[in-house]
Amino acid sequence: MTQRATSPMILALLITTLGFATLIFAQEPKSPPLIYGAYYAGTLFVLYLGVRLILPHSDVLLLPIVTLLTGIGLVMIYRLTYDVQGAENLATTQAVWILVGSGTMFFMVVFFRNYHRLFDYKYLFALIAVILIGLTFTPLGYEVNGARLWVDLGPVGFQPSEFARIALVIFYAGYLADKRDVLAATSRSFLGIQIPALKYFGPVALVWAASLGLLVFEKDLGSSLLFFALPLLMIYAATGRIAYVLLGALLFSIGSFVTYQLFEHVQLRVQSWLDPWQDPDGAGFQILQSIFNIADGGLTGTGLGAGFAQTIPEVETDFIFSAIASELGLLGATAVLLAFLAFVYRGIKISLLAEDEASKLLAYGLTAMFAIQTLVIVGGVTKAIPLTGITLPFVSYGGSSVVGNFILTALLLVISEQAGRREEEEILYEGGP
Amino acid sequence: MNAHVRRTFYLFVAGFVALVGMLAYWQVYARESLANNPENGLQTQRAIQTPRGLILAGDGETVLARSAKRQTPGGAVYDRVYPQGEAFANVVGYWSTKYGATGIEIGENSNLSGTAEPATLDGLINQMTGGPKPGNNVVLTLDPELQRVAQEAIASSATGRGAVVAVDPRNGEILAMVSSPSFDPNNIDQTFPELARDPDSPLINRAIQSLYPPGSTFKVITASAALEAGVSPSEHFVDDGTYELPGYTVHNFQGREYGRVTFTQALVFSINAIFARIAVERIGAEDLAQMAFDFGFDDSYDDFPLPVSASTLGAPPSEWTPGTTAQSAFGQGQVSSNAFEMALVAATIANDGEMMEPRIVREIRSPDGIILDKPTPSVRHDTLDAGAARTLNEMMQKVVTEGELTVAEIPGIEVAGKTGTAEAPPGAPHSWWITFAPADDPTIAVCAMVENGGRGDQAALPIADTVMEAYLKGRAG
Secondary structure, three states: OOOOOHHHHHHHHHHHHHHHHHHHHHHOOOOOOHHHHHHHHHHHHHHHHHHHHHOOOOOOOHHHHHHHHHHHHHHHHHHHHOOOOOOOOOHHHHHHHHHHHHHHHHHHHHHOOOOOHHHHOHHHHHHHHHHHHHHHHOOOEEEEOOEEEEEEEOOEEEOHHHHHHHHHHHHHHHHHHHHHHHHHOEEEEEOOEEEEOOHHHHHHHHHHHHHHHHHHHHOOHHHHHHHHHHHHHHHHHHHOOHHHHHHHHHHHHHHHHHHHHHOHHHHHHHHHHHOHHHOOOOOOHHHHHHHHHHHHHOOOOOOOOOOOHHHOOOOOOOOHHHHHHHHHHHHHHHHHHHHHHHHHHHHHHHHHHOOOHHHHHHHHHHHHHHHHHHHHHHHHHOOOOOOOOOOOOOOOOOHHHHHHHHHHHHHHHHHHHHHHHHHHHHHHHHOOO | OHHHHHHHHHHHHHHHHHHHHHHHHHHHHOHHHHHOOOOOOHHHHHHHHOOOOOEEOOOOOOEEEEEEEEEEOOEEEEEEEOOOOHHHHHHHOOEEOOOEEOHHHHHOHHHHOOOOOOOOHHHHHHHHOOOOOOOOEEEEOOOHHHHHHHHHHHHOOOOOOEEEEEEOOOOOEEEEEEEEOOOOOOOHHHHHHHHHHOOOOOOOOOOOOOOEOOHHHHHHHHHHHHHHOOOOOOOEEEEOOEEEEOOEEEEOHHHOOOEEEEHHHHHHOOOHHHHHHHHHHHHOHHHHHHHHHHOOOOOOOOOOOOOOOOOEOOOOHHHOOHHHHHHHHOOOOOOEEOHHHHHHHHHHHHOOOEEEOOEOEEEEEOOOOOEEEOOOOOEEEEOOOHHHHHHHHHHHHHHHHOOOOHHHOEOOEOOEEEEEEEOOOOOOOEEEEEEEEOOOOOOEEEEEEEOOOOOOOOOHHHHHHHHHHHHHHHHHO
16 A cells, blocks of 8 residues: 655645646636635645554555545636636635545544444445435425435535445445355356346345435436446455346346336437437537537647636536546546546555455445446546436535545545555565565 | 456446547547537637737738627627728628638638737747637738728729739738728628628629739730840831731731831730730740749739639640630730739839739737737749840830820829730720839839729729829828
């Protein structure tokens, strides 16, 4: 595990500073209270030092990646909403959410070092997840842009699915680690494919179906896709049985077909993906504006502040990657994707080095979730796959998403602490380098 | 279990690679076609949100085009304003997000729109940081007073259709270029459909884009070739009014017979039969064509910022019959040209046979006034040797003094010129006049052309004369 990342940390903060400097000094003289910037940089650096102190063996390289991604997100949100006519300033709010996320991470790093206890409450977590998603159907829930994803919590609204997914990963990891052997055992084979015993599948299938069903009725396609693929990947990782993957693919085909037939909004999404030109000012408008802006960026981009990404509806949340691709170009957008891939790589490495199976599965599940989420939304805004509303981790505007991803990172850090400690002990015993 | 984890990691990596591929497809491969898609409003939005540079006349002060700021609910946008209106419209052109751009507006677009390669450190920093890139200012060579005089003169001519080009023979600067009828480039978005339908085509710059038979003005090119072929100005020819060739007979203008005349007199009286004979018997197709090419025929002046239709001789000289050569000798048949080219022909003779590169942009300035580019005068082609050019100059002076073209005379100044009355059936002939002055040290060369204006000395000559007089008197005073 990488235990020192001071230079990457400083580099990430410098990149963010450069982004802000470009916008403030080169674009227009109006500037937000600079104290927010100082808070942001100070908090993340203190967080980094704190994590190194409390978890000396953990993989702190995750933190500069988080800093870079939140920083780029903050710069873009500032550029898209600060002092822009017809846009509400969201940059300072996002900065506050990053502070809240950092605080949450610090809290978890201090109090959840013995994360194994989480697995003892795996069924509780499953229940919490289903309740969280179900909350949107209570009078507390409300609809935004046709999807019922929000819950009113007095002063702030939050998206429960952002937290429910973490609870679900904890449940799947705990359960699959327990039942891994029986799930992997095969009782019979059909057409050369070995069919595993399905009876131990019950709890997983139940939670899976419950979370998925609720999300489908919420019309949250992005999360549905995520909640569908995640357990399949985790089961595959736990058992290595390709049969589960095939079963999943089959279910996916059936599920897609059924939802396409049942829900008009799904049909609309698929049609505007296949042929957005049919209704360029209506259903196809958002994705076409996204494509136009991405193309406008070219290889090196229009330069920060010189693009027209404001023409994309929801640009600061789901479509923030289009704005990045437009203003930073193919080179900048690829660099951002590489930062995401670096995060995924560290997560996978933590999973590989983790001590026990539950830890491995937890790290893997969290990482896979992060990866799928990134692939689904970037694929959506680049018209590689149908668009599903989901946030780009750390970059998109949104409190629930930012805090949720800080929690995800905190869990990876505590797992890596144990893995790192074990690695160090092995080296000590074996006398290796 | 680690093997399974690793395997799915490769799947994720493949996903990221695919996304980069998708981005590359949009941002590199499909970029151009998406930018030009009619549903894509980004380019228009970019264009109207950035002020374009100024277009200034040769005095560096008269504003021909500027961007005026207008506040809209969606932020500030810029409208293009043309304070000088019609007189400069065909050179300056128009700039519209609906109907595209013409003239200097498009010819110097990369400078005006600020998309040119950065030329100053400020510009470079601005580009790297994506800062605003205001357009550079373009200063033209046009003399604003002369341009107005020329526009009024041509607009009030017999048909009101034609062109005038004035050029400084010493450095190739275009002093005036007008085309009539013209148009008001202000509010082009509203007026364009009507202008485009107008049968008199006001949107066409007749000085450079149209081609007409140049008629007898072309005789100065034939005369140049004749001088080089050894014909002397005092050599005698006998004219019986016609020159017969197999399958084609040349007739003089209005069927006149001149008898025994010198070569100079043949030019003064514009005797077709003698020029046809000289072209066929003394010069030959290849040399005549080569002389025209040396004067700029068959060349669209690609470095010139406005679109120039190349003057042409039609089929290549190797395919000419003697009849073709005869007709070409007095600028009929397949020969066609325009006021721009013929003004340059006059300027070349005026400049002792040295053809200067024509220029209409004097300099490019940054918004702060720093000169970014200032093309220096350059010789385009050594068309004629100085001796032959001086001889032709004297012959062209006699066109004015001995040709009874008293109307062309300017008191105290020697003027040289040549008329053209180019047949253009079924309409009246096109009226041409090319001229330069003062003949001993020319500072201006002019070509005036009136579409279907009749005889050269009646329609075109007074127009060119007005322009030249205004210029020479302006300089003297």
